[in-house]
Amino acid sequence: MDIGILGTGIVGRTLGSGFAAREHHVRMGSRDPSSQAVTEWVRLAGPSASAGTFTEAAAFGAVIVLATLWSGTRNAIALARPGSFAGKIIIDATNPLRFAAGSLPELEIGFSDSGGEQIQRWLPEARVVKAFNTVGAAHMVDPRFPGGPPDLLICGDDDDAKRTVSGLAQELGWPTLDLGGIDAARLLEPLAMTWIRYGITTGTWNHAFRLLRK
Numbered sequence: 001m002d003i004g005i006l007g008t009g010i011v012g013r014t015l016g017s018g019f020a021a022r023e024h025h026v027r028m029g030s031r032d033p034s035s036q037a038v039t040e041w042v043r044l045a046g047p048s049a050s051a052g053t054f055t056e057a058a059a060f061g062a063v064i065v066l067a068t069l070w071s072g073t074r075n076a077i078a079l080a081r082p083g084s085f086a087g088k089i090i091i092d093a094t095n096p097l098r099f100a101a102g103s104l105p106e107l108e109i110g111f112s113d114s115g116g117e118q119i120q121r122w123l124p125e126a127r128v129v130k131a132f133n134t135v136g137a138a139h140m141v142d143p144r145f146p147g148g149p150p151d152l153l154i155c156g157d158d159d160d161a162k163r164t165v166s167g168l169a170q171e172l173g174w175p176t177l178d179l180g181g182i183d184a185a186r187l188l189e190p191l192a193m194t195w196i197r198y199g200i201t202t203g204t205w206n207h208a209f210r211l212l213r214k
C-alpha cells in the first residue's frame with residue numbers, strides 16, 4: 001500500500017520503518033523534509049521509503065498515519081490540506097496530551113470527547129481509525145512479550161477501514177481488538193494515560209495490554 005506518515009517523531013519513524021520493511025511504499029511528511037533526521041530515516045528505511053512535505057505525504061498515502069504532537073496536529077492537517085484526506089483511511093496514533101512543568105501529563109480534551117472524534121470532525125470525509133495510541137513506540141513493531149503478543153485496541157466508524165488497519169497491524173505483529181465506533185477513542189485515550197501513568201510510577205516502559213479470555 002501507499003502509506004503517508006505525518007510527523008517524524010519516534011512514532012512516525014517506527015511505524016514508517018515497520019511498513020517500509022514490509023514493502024509498503026511509505027512517504028514521511030515533515031515541516032522540514034530535508035532535515036538530517038528525515039534524510040537519515042529515508043536512508044535507513046530503504047528503497048520503498050521517501051520524504052516530503054505534509055501535503056506531499058498526505059497526497060501520497062491511501063492510508064495516512066497521524067503521528068503528530070497533539071498540539072501540532074491541527075496545524076499538520078492544515079499544512080497537509082484537509083482535502084488530501086477525503087475518502088482515505090487515517091490511522092490516528094495521537095494522544096491529546098497536555099504537558100505542564102512539574103506535573104503529570106493530562107488529557108487535554110478530557111473524557112466526554114476525544115482526540116479521535118475531534119480528528120474525525122475536522123476531516124469528515126476521511127475514515128479515521130484510532131490505533132497504536134495505547135502502545136509504546138519501542139514495541140510498535142514486532143512486539144515480543146513473554147505472555148505472547150499483546151492486543152492492539154482500535155476503533156473507528158468505518159468497518160472496511162478497520163479491516164485494512166487490522167491487516168496492517170497484523171503485519172507488524174499485532175492482533176487487534178475492535179471496540180466499535182470512533183466514540184470509543186474516549187476509552188482508548190484514557191487507556192493510554194494508564195499506560196503512561198504506569199510507566200511514570202514504575203520507571204519502566206516495557207508493558208503492553210492484553211485481554212485475557214477463556
Ligand SMILES: NC(=O)c1ccc[n+]([C@@H]2O[C@H](COP(=O)([O-])OP(=O)(O)OC[C@H]3O[C@@H](n4cnc5c(N)ncnc54)[C@H](OP(=O)(O)O)[C@@H]3O)[C@@H](O)[C@H]2O)c1
Binds near residue numbers: 031073095096097137
Ligand atoms: N512516543 C510514544 O511512545 C507514543 C506512543 C503512542 C502514542 N504516541 C502519540 O503519538 C504522537 C507522536 O508522538 P512522538 O513521540 O512520535 O512525537 P512528538 O515528538 O510528539 O512529535 C511528532 C511530530 O509532530 C510534529 N509537530 C510538532 N509540532 C507541530 C506543529 N506545531 N505543527 C505541525 N506538526 C508538528 C513534528 O513533525 P515535524 O517536526 O517533522 O514537522 C514532530 O516530529 C503523539 O500524539 C503521542 O502522544 C506516542
